[in-house]
Amino acid sequence: MSKRSIMCLAVVIAGFLLGGMHTSAEPAHARSHLEGRGAVPAVVARILPAVVSITTSHIEQKEEGEPAMSRGLGSGIIVDRRGYILTNSHVVEGAEEITVTLPDERSFPAKLVGADRLNDLAVLQIKGARLPVAELGDSARLRVGETLVAIGSPLWIEGGPTVTIGVVSALGRSMEEPGLPRLHNLIQTDAAINPGNSGGPLLNLAGEVVGINTAVIASAHGIGFAISANTAKPVLRQLIEVGRVLRPSIGVDATSVTPQSARANRLAVERGAMVVKAETGGPADVAGIQPGDIITGVEGDAVKDVHQLHEALARRRMGTPVLLTIRRGGETLFLRPVLGTDQP
Secondary structure, eight states, rough: OHHHHHHHHHHHHOOOOOEOOOOOOOOOOOOOHHHHHHHHHHHHHGGGEEEEEEEEEEEETTTTTTTEEEEEEEEEEEEEEEEEEEEOOHHTTTSSSSEETTTTTEHHHHHOEEGGGTEEEEEEEEESSSOOOOBEEEOGGTTOOOOOEEEETTTTSSSOOEEEEEEEEEEEEEEEOSOOEEEEEEEOOOHHHOTTTTOOOOTTTSEEEEEEEEEEEETTOEEEEEHHHHHHHHHHHHHHHHHHHHOESSSSSEEEEEEHHHHHHHHHHSEEEEEEEEOOOSSHHHOOOTTTTTEEEEEEEEOOOHHHHHHHHTTTTTTTTTOOEEEEEEEEEEEOOOOOEEOO
């Protein structure tokens, strides 16, 4: 992972940790931390061959203005025998060259199939024979306290992937920062996740990939996050099929309004999605939406944050108008932008 990626994610998480916890209605699948220790070696032996190390080359500008080549490191998981690898978008962002190395020491040049920055996910492809594959599980069945295993390639340590163990610390976490990926429905774990682990799998004791490790809080101890497998599945499918994720969009960059931010900025409402930027000529701009507007509803349904805004828009068809409730100062407006498509 590049220094820029590490710093960005550390800032994002440290400043904007949101969300809470929920539990599943399927207690039969939860196992205690102690029960999990006996199963971990078998899980690792089965999944480890499909965990890959990803090395990237980037061209960066030195302070003197001269270009220089720098390396980045991340992890990934082979999810298809055709050589498709799931990883984080920030692991391969801006990469000039991508090399994938398997635990059996085979190395392959990798092609970027597609990336979805909104969910911080990307798909690579390599051409090789007898490729091991891991299965994506149902992350909705996770329970707080359940044992998890993280695998990745941290900190340029030689000798293959590193295995760490922990539990589900919380579910349904979110983090966001204007201009950076807004990640939702995250799994929080105390399994050690370090720079280079990004993109590697988070496993349950059934040997299923239930999350994609993505970030840590640099100033904390034992707080890491993974993108849930259920979030990754539809993204993986679309990236393989069309190379990008098609989703309805009104062409805005927005940030969630919380009671704390509302009090600090003397806003008229405590919940909603505040527009930071409206794309010039985009649906929101054409409809008259301005920076500083707070979107509080979509077709009459309340919008508490950016995540709910994205979810509400995703349920509607591109090319159709959508009624938005807007707070602008002390005034309530009703505007109808026509839904467009997110730019790649």
